[in-house]
Amino acid sequence: MVNEINFDTVIAAIEDEIGCDCEPYGGMINEEALRIPVDHLQSVIRVLRDQFGCYHLSTITAQERENQPGEVELIYHFWQGKGISLMISVPLESPQVESILSLISGADFYEREVAELYGVTFTGREETPPLLLPDNWDLGPPFIRREETDE
Amino acid sequence: MNKITIPIGPHHPLLKEPLSMKIDIAGERVLGASLRLGYVHRGIEKLALERTYVQDVHLIERICGICSHVHTTTFCLAVEALLGIEVPPRAQYIRALMCELERVHSHLLWLGILAKHVGLETVFMHTWHDRELALDIMEGVSGGRVSHAANQIGGVRFDLSEEQEAMIRENVEKLKTQVGGVLDVIENEPALRARTQGVAPVSVELIKDYCVVGPVARASGVDIDLRRDDPWPPYDQLDFKVITLPDGDAWARTLIRALETRESLRLCETIMHKMPDGPVTVRAPRKVPEGEVVTRSEAPRGEVVYYLRSNGSDKPARLKVRTPTLAVLSLLPEQLSAIHVADIPVVLAGIDLCIACADR
Numbered sequence: 098m099v100n101e102i103n104f105d106t107v108i109a110a111i112e113d114e115i116g117c118d119c120e121p122y123g124g125m126i127n128e129e130a131l132r133i134p135v136d137h138l139q140s141v142i143r144v145l146r147d148q149f150g151c152y153h154l155s156t157i158t159a160q161e162r163e164n165q166p167g168e169v170e171l172i173y174h175f176w177q178g179k180g181i182s183l184m185i186s187v188p189l190e191s192p193q194v195e196s197i198l199s200l201i202s203g204a205d206f207y208e209r210e211v212a213e214l215y216g217v218t219f220t221g222r223e224e225t226p227p228l229l230l231p232d233n234w235d236l237g238p239p240f241i242r243r244e245e246t247d248e
Numbered sequence: 249m250n251k252i253t254i255p256i257g258p259h260h261p262l263l264k265e266p267l268s269m270k271i272d273i274a275g276e277r278v279l280g281a282s283l284r285l286g287y288v289h290r291g292i293e294k295l296a297l298e299r300t301y302v303q304d305v306h307l308i309e310r311i312c313g314i315c316s317h318v319h320t321t322t323f324c325l326a327v328e329a330l331l332g333i334e335v336p337p338r339a340q341y342i343r344a345l346m347c348e349l350e351r352v353h354s355h356l357l358w359l360g361i362l363a364k365h366v367g368l369e370t371v372f373m374h375t376w377h378d379r380e381l382a383l384d385i386m387e388g389v390s391g392g393r394v395s396h397a398a399n400q401i402g403g404v405r406f407d408l409s410e411e412q413e414a415m416i417r418e419n420v421e422k423l424k425t426q427v428g429g430v431l432d433v434i435e436n437e438p439a440l441r442a443r444t445q446g447v448a449p450v451s452v453e454l455i456k457d458y459c460v461v462g463p464v465a466r467a468s469g470v471d472i473d474l475r476r477d478d479p480w481p482p483y484d485q486l487d488f489k490v491i492t493l494p495d496g497d498a499w500a501r502t503l504i505r506a507l508e509t510r511e512s513l514r515l516c517e518t519i520m521h522k523m524p525d526g527p528v529t530v531r532a533p534r535k536v537p538e539g540e541v542v543t544r545s546e547a548p549r550g551e552v553v554y555y556l557r558s559n560g561s562d563k564p565a566r567l568k569v570r571t572p573t574l575a576v577l578s579l580l581p582e583q584l585s586a587i588h589v590a591d592i593p594v595v596l597a598g599i600d601l602c603i604a605c606a607d608r
Contacts, residue, residue, distance in 0.1 A: 126329045126541035152456045153472075155544070155553045156570035163559060174553060174570075178477060180542050203459030206578050207570075229286040229607065240294060 101178030102149050104129040110148050115140045128180035130172070135185045135194060142173070142183070142200050151177040154197075157207040159215040161189070161241070169215055169241075173197075187217065189241070196222035214240040249274040256592075258287045265603035273589055281584040283577065289607040296567040301327050301401060301536060304564065309395050311569065312605045314354045317346045318547040319569070320399040325480055326543040326556040327401050330536050337524040339403035340482045345416075345519045346386065346398050347545070348512045352423065353382040354548035355463075355505040355512075358600045359430060362502055365593040366443040371433055378426040381419045388415055403529030413520065420516045427513065431506045444498035448583045448595045451496060458579040462550020462572050464599055467504040468496035474546040485522070488515045498591075501598045534562045547572055549600050571605035 104121075108131070111119055117137040122130040133141050145151040155174040162170055169192045173183040187194055196219040197204050208219045209228040216238035227234070251274050258266035266287035272279040292311055296304045308323045309316045321343050328335060335343075356379040363371035383393050389412050390396035390405070398404050408416070434440060450460075455468045465472055473490040475483045491507045493500040540557040550572030559565040576599045583595050 124540055126539065127544075128542040152459070154459045155551065155575075156555075156568065158555045158566070158568040160557065160566040160568075163565070172555065174542060174555065176478070176544070176551075180478075180544070182542070201459065202457045203575065203578055206574055226284065227286065228284065229289045231286070239291070 102151055102181060104181065107131075107145065107149060107181065111141055111144050114144050114148075117141070122182075122184060125182065128174070128182050130182040130184055132184045132186075135187055138173075138183065138185055139195060139197060139200065142197055145175060145181070146200065149177060151175050151181065152201070153177065154201050154204055154207070155180070157204070157211050159211045159217060159240070169217060171211065171217065192217040193220055194218075195220050198222045214238055216241060251279060258284075265601065267601065267603050271584065271592070276589050278584050278587050278589060278592065281581045283580060285577075285603065285607050287607070288604050292608045293567050293569060297564055300534065300562045301564065302534065304567070305399060305401065306397065308569075309397060311571070311608055312602055313394050314357065314602060315350055315547045315549070315552075315605070316395050317343075317350050317398055318545050318552055320397075321347060322543050322545040322552050322554045323556070323567075324399045324401050325545075326541045326554050327536060328532070329541045329543065330539045330556065330558050331401070331532055332537075333402060333530055333532055335403050336527045336530060337482070338407070338526045339528045340480075341519055341523050342404045342406075342408065342528060343399065344482050344486070345516060345523075346390075346396060348516050348519065349382050349386055351512045351548045352509050352516075353379045353386070354600075355509045356382070356427075356430075358597075359434075359502070359505055359509075362594070362597045363440075365597045366440060368433070368437070368440060371430065371437075371440075374426070375430055378423060378430070381423050381426070385416050385419050388412060400529060400532075402532035403527070405529075407528045408523075413523075416516070417520055420513055420520070424510070424513050427506065427509050431510065434503055434506050440502070441499060444502055444594060444598075445495075447498040447591050448587050448598070449495065449497040450579065450583060454579065454582060455496075458582070459575055460550075460579050461575050462547070463504050463508060464501060464576050464579075465550065466490070466492045467500040469494045474544050474551055478544055480543070480545070482519070482522075486515060486518055488518070498594050498598045505600075535560065536562070536564075549573055549602060549605075550575065569608055571602070571608065573600075573602045573606040577601070577606055 120132040122132050153176045155176050158172040167189050168186045170186045175181045211217050213230050253272050257268040268284035271281045308319050311319050356375045360372040360375035387393045390398050450468045455465045455470050471492050493504050536558040538560040543554045545552045553570040555568040557566040
């Protein structure tokens with residue numbers, strides 16, 4: 098049986114440990130969410146894992162929000178009795194995030210999927226061959242919106 | 249000894265679905281492996297944004313040919329949460345019934361495949377024969393063996409008649425007897441034990457590090473099942489056992505699916521016993537208010553996750569689907585390392601691959 102995680106305690110622990118200003122995001126149904134600075138991703142995940150036993154990364158969602166043009170948002174969906182998400186944003190021009198593979202081996206395919214479909218570069222991990230797209234795909238990340246493609 | 253790399257797939261007699269593996273071997277020992285997916289990548293997450301929510305239910309049904317119902321259920325739960333509508337209790341029970349029958353037929357199909365790989369042709373014939381009883385129920389109530397189209401936003405598409413309810417009870421009863429026989433073989437057949445016991449054991453630490461879900465995690469003693477730990481109704485009103493085994497080897501992964509099949513059949517009986525009366529659907533608006541939601545379900549292979557964001561129109565702004573096979577596949581290279589070449593089919597079969605799910 099999995100013990101449910103208490104969201105307020107998590108926020109307090111993160112602020113205590115790292116001192117980063119994480120901002121609770123209340124817009125997600127069924128899931129607690131936190132916006133955090135991209136540089137603190139690794140340390141926040143370490144707090145979740147080491148202090149709360151929250152090891153289970155369900156997936157990583159990448160998306161472009163209409164109200165945040167020029168940015169790619171990454172949502173790291175964790176689960177410990179209930180969902181808890183970490184949200185970070187990176188510039189669409191040169192999206193770069195440090196890989197969390199050294200913390201969670203299960204993040205491998207999720208990072209590769211986001212890298213291929215959204216063009217996000219995960220630093221600190223080996224370069225890998227394509228996972229989902231064809232070997233000769235040269236049209237760029239297919240999930241990024243482009244206005245000029247309808248010509 | 250020299251290292252040799254042998255390619256398996258994407259088209260190979262061992263696999264019914266396209267997966268490409270490069271397996272490094274030295275003599276009879278496997279040293280490591282790398283995987284390549286994408287041969288059935290259909291871009292469903294992208295396609296879903298071009299279609300309305302109503303059309304998406306039918307698109308999402310086609311992510312998988314085995315667990316199609318759990319995908320549409322998880323999607324409908326997400327849309328219904330954004331709409332703020334509550335599905336009638338009878339529809340919730342029918343959804344759960346279909347989910348459990350799906351688990352029964354998925355596990356029986358898988359047990360057959362494993363039996364075939366280890367040379368037990370008779371068990372293969374029996375399990376696939378028995379599986380038809382579950383498929384008969386699903387076809388009898390929905391009209392489709394594979395794509396049931398049971399769900400619609402706001403409930404289910406059909407009600408159960410008295411004759412259908414009687415047929416369900418009768419087939420579930422027959423299945424219980426048949427599955428008892430399969431369990432007997434798995435527990436007592438020396439050839440099966442010899443081929444699976446002690447093969448590719450996976451530790452709790454590895455399961456947690458690779459975020460593995462479903463029967464593979466439970467066969468290694470990780471007590472996780474979303475039907476109990478993060479339930480949607482009616483699972484919060486139903487009593488059932490979550491089965492875990494300590495061994496974590498290929499035999500435990502075989503036995504657990506047989507035990508889960510038996511438990512699911514019990515659960516089908518409970519669902520039929522508690523099945524409430526009433527309507528099976530409520531009317532849902534076509535446009536979905538702005539918002540975002542995450543829903544999770546326990547599919548036959550483990551946790552299915554849907555993230556859905558709406559911008560207030562009749563089409564999703566973003567849909568993310570994480571299927572259990574993708575979580576379990578990342579462990580495969582680790583499982584394949586340090587086994588004998590002859591055990592590759594057993595290990596591959598053991599994780600119950602669904603490449604269509606993993607690729608989407």
